[in-house]
Amino acid sequence: MSFLKFIIKNPFRRKNSAILSIVGICIGIIVIVALGGITNGLVSTFEDTIHAGGADFSISGKETGDSAYGTNTIDANWTDKIANVSGVEEAYPIYVILTSVGDDYMNTLIGIDPNGTQLADISMTEGRLFKDNASEVILGKIYADDNNLSVGDSLKIDGEDFDIVGIYETGDSNMAGAVFTSIKKVAEINDDEDSISNIYVKVNKGEDAQTVADRIDSMYGDNITTISSVMEMEQMGSMLNMLRASSWGISLLAIVVGGLGIINTMLMSVFERTREIGVLKAVGWSNRKILTMIVGESLVITIVSAIIGSVIGVVLCLVLAPMMGLSPVFTPDIFVQAFIIAIIVGIIGGLYPASKAVKLPPTEALRYE
Template identity: 80%
Template structure:
C-alpha cells in the first residue's frame, strides 16, 4: 500500500471518532459557507438596488441661473467628459425647461435620451418609451389623469403637436407631473441645442459612489457641481462590513473549536495506535514520515468536513432562501475561505498529536498493549 493510500484510509479505521470529528468541523464550515452566501447575497442585492434604476447622483451648473433647477445651463460636451471619469458607467444629459404644455401656460418639460429614462427612475405603466428625435412624449401618471390624456392623444408643446405614446409612474414626486421627450427635440424647441440642465450619472458596480463624486469634484469642481445623497448607502455599507466582520469572527471560532476537536481525535488515534507507531519506527520509518502521516490523516478529516459542510451550507441557503425572500450568492472566495480554514484546522490539529507520536520510544511503544 502506498503512503498516500495509507493516509487516506487510516482516519476511517475508527469510524465513530472520525464521524464525530467530521460533524464538529462540518458544522463550522456550514456556518461559514451559509453566512458567506448571505453576506455576498446582501452585497449583490444592495449594489443592484443602488445601481439599478435611478441615477447615483447628478451634475449641475455651478452658478445660479435660469434653468428649471435654478442653476445655469452647461454645455452638452460635459456629458462626454463626465462619462470618461474613472468609475462612471453611464452619463446621460437632461434638459429641463418650463414651457407651455397642453392647456398649461407653464409646465415642466424634460428632455432625455430614450435609453436614459431608467436613470430618471421611470417605469412605463402604459404604452412605450418615446423614440429619439421624434414628436413623441410620455406623461406622468398624475399629469395624464388630471388632464385626461390617453395613449394616442395629441398634446401641444410650445406650439408644436406631440403624440402621447406612454404613461409612466415614478417614486419621485417632482417627476410625477412632468412630461418627457427626446432631449434633441427640447433643444430644438428652445433653440438651444448645445445646452443641458443636468447630467445623470450612474456609477459602475463595485465602485464607491462618494469616491467617484469626489473624483469628479477634484477634476471639474470649479465649473460644475455634483449633487449626491449617499448617507443611506454609507449606512448600508457599514452594515455589510459588520456582517463580513461577523463572518470572519465565526470563522476564527470555527478554527478554535475545530482545532480542539481534531487535536482530541488525533490524540486518541495516536494513543490507540501506540504499538502500531512503534512497529513503524522499528521498521525504519523516520520521525518526519510519521509526522506527515498524522498531519495528513488530520487533513483528510478536515477536507472531507469542508466538502460536506460546503454542500450542506449551499443546500440550506438554496432551500430556505426563497422561502424567506432572500437570494444567496456563492462566490469562489467563500469556498476558498472555507477550505483554507479547514486546512489550517487540519494542520494545527494534527501537529501536536504528531509531535506526541514521534516522541514515543520504539521499545516502549512495542511493549504497549
C-alpha cells in the first residue's frame, strides 16, 4: 500500500460525515460551474451581437428615443453629413418599414445598401447577399424557419415577387424575424426616397467610438441622436460584471461554508483517531508526515466534491439553461476556478485539524480512551 492510497482510503472510514462534507462543498462547486457556464454563455452571445456588425454606433431621429430600429424617419441627406464628420470612416443608411410580407399583413422590411450589410449585425448562413436595386431579399433564419422558406423560393412583398437569395443569422432580436433588401427597393415600396430610418456609423481605426459619437451629438444633437453600442456594451458589461462578482461571491461563500464544514469533519476525525495518531508517532512518523496525511485527507474530500460538483453543474446547466433561453458555454477556466477553490478549501480545512494532531503529545495520544 502506498502513502497516497492510505490518504485516499482514510476519509471514507466515516462515510456519513465524508458524504455530508462532500455534499456541502459540492453545492458550492455546482453553483460556481453553473453560474460560470451561464455567464460565459451571455458573454459569448453579447460579443456576437456587438462584433457581428461592424458598426460602432447607429444614429436615429431625435423622436425615436432609444429605439435603434424605430420606423420614424430622418432626412436621407443626414448620411452625407455624418460621413463628413471627422473620425467617421463609413456611414450607411438603413430604411426600416412595416409592410405586407408573404402571408404577414405587417412585417419588418429593412433596406440597406448591399455594401453596408457588413455594418449590420447579421451573418450569412446560406446563399448570397441581394444585389442593389434588384427584387431580391435575404431572410432572418427565424423568419425563414417560421414560414418554411428557403433560398430559391420567392416571397411577395407589397404585391411584388422577390427572389430569396440568402438566409442570415443575427444576435439582434429586432432583426431575427425581419427581411432585408436593398435600400432603393424599400424607398420605392414606401414611395419616399428622401427618408431613412437610421445610419450605421463606423469610426476610423484608432478612433474612440464614444468620442466620435459625442462629437456628432454636439454638432447635430438637436435633430438626431446617437445610439452607441459602446453604451450598450457598458450596460451589458456591468451586468456581466455583476454576474461575475456574484460568481466569486458564491465562491467565497463556498470557501467559508465548505471550509467550516471540512474543518469540523477533519477535527472530528482527528479527535476520534487520537490514539491512532499516537501510534503513528510511536512508529516514527514525523509531524510533517502526519500533517500531510490530514491535509491530504481533507483535499481528497474537496477534490472528490469538485469532480462530482463539476459534473452535476454541467449537466444541470445543460438541462435547465435552454428552458430559460440561455445557452451556457463551458470553458476550462470555470473548472480551473472550481478546482482552485476546492483545493483552497481543502488546505484551509485540513491545516487547523492537522496542526491539532501534530501538537498532540504522543504519550497523551496513546493514553486517550
